[in-house]
Amino acid sequence: MRFMKRPNDFLFRALVVVASLSLAVLSVLVIYSVVMRYVFSDAPDFVEPIALLLVIVIAMFGAALKVREGGHIGLDSLVKKLPPKGQLIATSFQHICLIVFAVMIFFGCLQMVEATAEDRIPIIGLPESLRYCIPVIASVCIAMFSIENLLALFAQKQK
Incomplete structure (x- = not known):
């Protein structure tokens, strides 16, 4: 169990930092855009594509963080009414479904990375595949x- 905990602790902290910084930058960008648009009548073009990338980072990394904390979507009210063995089966099934989902995201987004590698995001000129690299990273974290x-x-069950 310890062999998974240390790398996942590091990943968790890295995701928290990246997601937090992304949220801070997104907030500043939106305020900047609103001020420029409504005060100076000069809306910057680059804000929207950067904001979209930041929203993807926040959503995908935030989802991975909630999986680590056990705060992902679940039917807790139903599971809590099951007997202990039923709770174990339901929770195990939930985690297996999350792993399958993460694998599907990984391979689907990996295909999109390859398909869009030559394309550029208009205005900012970054590779379009960057949009799909973010979910690839998040899916690995979700699976881990x-x-x-x-x-x-299962370690808890054996005690």
């Missing part, structure tokens, strides 16, 4: 966090 939670679940 789900595996850690699954291992912890």
Whole structure:
């Protein structure tokens, strides 16, 4: 269990920092854009594509962070009413579904990275594939966090 915890602790902290910085930058960009548009009547073009990238980072990394914390979407009210063995099965199934979902995101977005590698995001000129690299990274984190939670679940059961 410890072999998963250390790397996942590092990943978790890195995701928190990146997602937090992305949220801060997004907030500043939106304020800047609003001020420029309504005070100076000069809306900057670059804000929207950068903001879209930041929203993808915040959403995908935030989802991975919630998986690590066990705060992902679940039917807790139903699961809590099940007997202990049923709770174990339901929670295990939930984590397996998350792992399958992460694998599907990984391969789907990896195909999009390859397909859009030559394209550029208008205005800012960054590779279009950057939009799909973010979910690739997040899907690896989601899978790793789900595996850690699954291992912890069975380690706890054996005690």
